[in-house]
Amino acid sequence: xxxxxxxxxxxxxxxxxxxxxxxxxxxxxxxxxxxxxxxxxxxxxxxxxxxxxxxxxxxxxxxxxxxxxxxxxxxxxxxxxxxxxxxxxxxxxxxxxxxxxxxxxxxxxxxxxxxxxxxxxxxxxxxxxxxxxxxxxxxxxxxxxxxxxxxxxxxxxxxxxxxxxxxxxxxxxxxxxxxxxxxxxxxxxxxxxxxxxxxxxxxxxxxxxxxxxxxxxxxxxxxxx
Numbered sequence: 001x002x003x004x005x006x007x008x009x010x011x012x013x014x015x016x017x018x019x020x021x022x023x024x025x026x027x028x029x030x031x032x033x034x035x036x037x038x039x040x041x042x043x044x045x046x047x048x049x050x051x052x053x054x055x056x057x058x059x060x061x062x063x064x065x066x067x068x069x070x071x072x073x074x075x076x077x078x079x080x081x082x083x084x085x086x087x088x089x090x091x092x093x094x095x096x097x098x099x100x101x102x103x104x105x106x107x108x109x110x111x112x113x114x115x116x117x118x119x120x121x122x123x124x125x126x127x128x129x130x131x132x133x134x135x136x137x138x139x140x141x142x143x144x145x146x147x148x149x150x151x152x153x154x155x156x157x158x159x160x161x162x163x164x165x166x167x168x169x170x171x172x173x174x175x176x177x178x179x180x181x182x183x184x185x186x187x188x189x190x191x192x193x194x195x196x197x198x199x200x201x202x203x204x205x206x207x208x209x210x211x212x213x214x215x216x217x218x219x220x221x222x223x224x225x
């Protein structure tokens with residue numbers, strides 16, 4: 001999946017649409033059912049964790065450093081959890097720790113109801129169908145979904161994760177960006193141009209959970225009918 005795909009929009013100047021999707025659980029056992037996941041709490045937690053990462057990158061570097069002993073080659077084996085097969089193993093974690101150590105804090109993001117609804121327009125139907133990626137089952141693109149709920153300014157982005165059951169794991173997966181050469185999830189997460197975000201999570205027929213996070217440099221909510 002390509003990251004930071006340029007998108008020309010006829011009625012706006014050149015914008016950047018950052019597209020990134022990550023499978024966080026490609027385990028050696030079937031994905032855990034999502035029946036015990038509190039999705040509302042997961043969504044709230046993602047907003048908090050995104051803003052923690054943006055405003056205090058060193059906190060995430062310290063947490064990632066604490067995960068290092070759980071790696072066995074390319075496998076992440078935390079006690080009591082389904083093993084996770086990664087592509088890069090510790091190499092990606094260590095690169096992320098170094099990057100975070102050099103990253104300056106950026107501003108926290110406000111929460112947008114419209115951007116959260118746009119995220120839900122992907123997670124709900126895609127979770128039910130077991131799909132993957134940025135094109136919704138209805139054929140919609142991220143910009144299609146965002147524009148249903150308001151008008152965006154300058155730049156938008158979308159990150160999608162599959163299989164994680166905690167907000168910390170969702171955001172850590174975006175930061176490590178295992179197997180993504182351009183680290184597009186991380187770029188979206190720390191983009192200083194973004195000012196608002198939305199988040200939504202849902203059960204997923206294949207991976208157990210899916211979470212989408214949408215970003216915008218500015219967003220004008222559509223008036224309620």
